[in-house]
Amino acid sequence: MTYKRSEKIKHVNNFNDHLEVITDGSSSTLKLNYFWLRENCRCEKCFNNTTNQRHLTIIDLPDDVKPDSCSFNDGKIKILWSDKHNSIYSLDWIIKYSQPEILPDPILWSGKLSEATTITCNDLNSKTKVADLIRSLIVYGVGFVNGLEPTIDSTEKVVTSMFPVQRTFFGDMWKVEKYLTFLDTAYTNEFIGAHTDNTYFNDAAGLQIFHVMKFEEGGQSLLVDGFRAVNDVENVNPDFVKCLKNVKVESYYSDETRLITHFDSILKYSPCNRLNQIRYNLYDRSPRMVPLPAEQQGLFYRSLRCLARNIQNPNGEWWLKLEPGTAVFINNWRVLHGRASYKGSRILGGCYVSMGDFLSKARMLKVII
Ligand SMILES: C[N+](C)(C)CCCC[C@H](N)C(=O)O
Numbered sequence: 001m002t003y004k005r006s007e008k009i010k011h012v013n014n015f016n017d018h019l020e021v022i023t024d025g026s027s028s029t030l031k032l033n034y035f036w037l038r039e040n041c042r043c044e045k046c047f048n049n050t051t052n053q054r055h056l057t058i059i060d061l062p063d064d065v066k067p068d069s070c071s072f073n074d075g076k077i078k079i080l081w082s083d084k085h086n087s088i089y090s091l092d093w094i095i096k097y098s099q100p101e102i103l104p105d106p107i108l109w110s111g112k113l114s115e116a117t118t119i120t121c122n123d124l125n126s127k128t129k130v131a132d133l134i135r136s137l138i139v140y141g142v143g144f145v146n147g148l149e150p151t152i153d154s155t156e157k158v159v160t161s162m163f164p165v166q167r168t169f170f171g172d173m174w175k176v177e178k179y180l181t182f183l184d185t186a187y188t189n190e191f192i193g194a195h196t197d198n199t200y201f202n203d204a205a206g207l208q209i210f211h212v213m214k215f216e217e218g219g220q221s222l223l224v225d226g227f228r229a230v231n232d233v234e235n236v237n238p239d240f241v242k243c244l245k246n247v248k249v250e251s252y253y254s255d256e257t258r259l260i261t262h263f264d265s266i267l268k269y270s271p272c273n274r275l276n277q278i279r280y281n282l283y284d285r286s287p288r289m290v291p292l293p294a295e296q297q298g299l300f301y302r303s304l305r306c307l308a309r310n311i312q313n314p315n316g317e318w319w320l321k322l323e324p325g326t327a328v329f330i331n332n333w334r335v336l337h338g339r340a341s342y343k344g345s346r347i348l349g350g351c352y353v354s355m356g357d358f359l360s361k362a363r364m365l366k367v368i369i
């Protein structure tokens with residue numbers, strides 16, 4: 001049930017451990033736990049309105065706190081609590097924090113995606129245009145910015161006009177050629193199949209920005225909607241999706257100076273059980289399968305192979321040629337990327353942006369409310 005903002009209160013009823021608020025904008029009822037209301041009092045004694053942090057801690061309050069009296073008018077609910085504290089709550093605040101954040105719904109795609117938003121460098125001063133790019137990254141997982149100079153500086157300027165760059169051991173802005181600066185296929189001229197990055201980090205980058213600044217032959221880019229592939233697996237066998245959601249696999253990066261590993265599931269879901277992230281990288285997956293018992297590894301491999309077949313389904317692949325001057329922005333929690341092998345010189349610039357910083361910008365521009 002999604003409540004609209006600026007609804008009106010029709011009734012308020014007190015129950016043993018919660019308040020029920022009936023509004024004129026929706027058929028159902030808001031059920032508000034008394035302790036939740038009391039510990040979220042926004043008066044200056046309970047809450048620091050400068051730092052947006054609570055003053056009180058939950059053990060400061062009696063377990064059985066409940067209203068001695070309760071009234072409402074003009075979109076506000078006033079409560080005198082049994083601990084003799086007075087609180088005032090706005091209905092808009094209650095509605096905002098009584099339901100999940102509202103994001104644009106994802107739209108699954110296969111093959112060439114003409115609906116992805118493209119903006120130009122000149123659009124970066126427009127909140128509306130930047131919001132369009134961000135919306136495309138939530139709805140489709142892909143967006144483009146063109147009009148760049150074919151340089152790292154120009155790429156950095158475009159990205160940092162919207163988001164801070166996420167630093168990893170690869171650096172802040174990276175420049176990728178066929179020299180093994182790091183021990184990864186990306187730093188060769190070989191084919192790379194569809195994958196998401198950073199499965200060996202706890203916090204996989206939310207965005208990956210690629211700008212092919214120079215190329216000679218080959219090196220086309222591949223994009224695949226990971227959420228579409230998961231949907232296809234669900235249609236084959238829901239138990240495979242459940243397995244990929246529950247089994248945690250180890251990924252790793254190893255070179256002479258570092259060994260980075262991280263255990264996590266390939267599919268991760270939001271608290272509302274919506275697919276929130278795919279962490280799929282067959283290249284960086286570690287041989288270590290424990291603690292998964294050997295007798296359960298058969299189901300895991302059947303599940304992963306089903307996902308791999310759907311990811312590698314040619315009908316779902318979008319092959320595109322990134323030209324110097326155009327940067328592709330990829331939602332690395334949803335869309336997989338890869339590239340064809342190439343000959344001669346090729347220079348790829350880019351960077352990561354954390355999912356936290358991306359979603360924060362989306363909230364500031366009201367793409368998420
Ligand atoms: C993007 N950049 C070239 C810096 C990293 C390339 C390494 C990607 C790594 N296999 C991963 O999946 O995280």
Ligand SMILES: O=C(O)CCC(=O)C(=O)O
Pocket residue numbers: 176186192197210221337338339348
């Ligand atoms: O070279 C490319 O276009 C992409 C390389 C890649 O897959 C990566 O850096 O994760």
